Amino acid sequence: MRRMTHLMMGAAAGSLVAASASLPVATGAVWLGVAGGGYPDWLDLRSELKGSLRLRHRGASHGLAVAIVVISVVYLALTSLAAGAVGVPNWMQLSQHTALTWTMAFGLGLVTHLLADACTHAGIRPLLPFSRWRMWVLPRMLRGRSDGWLNTIALGVSFAVLGYVMIFAVARETNVL
Numbered sequence: 001m002r003r004m005t006h007l008m009m010g011a012a013a014g015s016l017v018a019a020s021a022s023l024p025v026a027t028g029a030v031w032l033g034v035a036g037g038g039y040p041d042w043l044d045l046r047s048e049l050k051g052s053l054r055l056r057h058r059g060a061s062h063g064l065a066v067a068i069v070v071i072s073v074v075y076l077a078l079t080s081l082a083a084g085a086v087g088v089p090n091w092m093q094l095s096q097h098t099a100l101t102w103t104m105a106f107g108l109g110l111v112t113h114l115l116a117d118a119c120t121h122a123g124i125r126p127l128l129p130f131s132r133w134r135m136w137v138l139p140r141m142l143r144g145r146s147d148g149w150l151n152t153i154a155l156g157v158s159f160a161v162l163g164y165v166m167i168f169a170v171a172r173e174t175n176v177l
């Protein structure tokens with residue numbers, strides 16, 4: 001999938017996680033969903049990491065091992081804010097629930113990235129760096145190119161979901177519509 005599609009899918013995933021949350025929590029969830037949707041390809045482009053971790057496109061960056069590590073780091077960072085870490089101003093102190101919601105938004109954004117890439121001809125290798133086993137989520141005849149019709153559908157659907165959730169979240173908060 002193209003970068004914009006991954007970011008939009010991440011945003012849509014984040015918005016779904018926080019569909020019934022308050023506006024600030026929902027905004028954070030969309031933002032973290034975008035981060036989760038974007039990070040695997042971002043990691044691929046970090047040339048200084050390429051040599052050490054063998055990160056070629058859709059390498060270990062698209063595997064479950066790296067995903068678990070990155071999600072854990074996000075969770076620890078957010079819960080330390082929630083636990084009232086020293087030096088954190090009052091307005092930045094999250095509730096545990098918000099920390100969990102945002103971690104879920106990030107994780108789900110990341111999952112949409114891996115699933116979307118697993119719909120394409122190349123698939124993903126989720127067990128890297130331990131095994132080179134390749135995985136797809138669609139039968140061969142339905143797989144597509146990263147920039148083909150699958151990309152267009154994914155972009156359109158996630159754009160619609162994001163708009164729908166955002167409009168109703170704001171309407172609920174403001175009692176207008």
Ligand SMILES: [Zn+2]
Pocket residue numbers: 040041058062113117
């Ligand atoms: Zn990718």
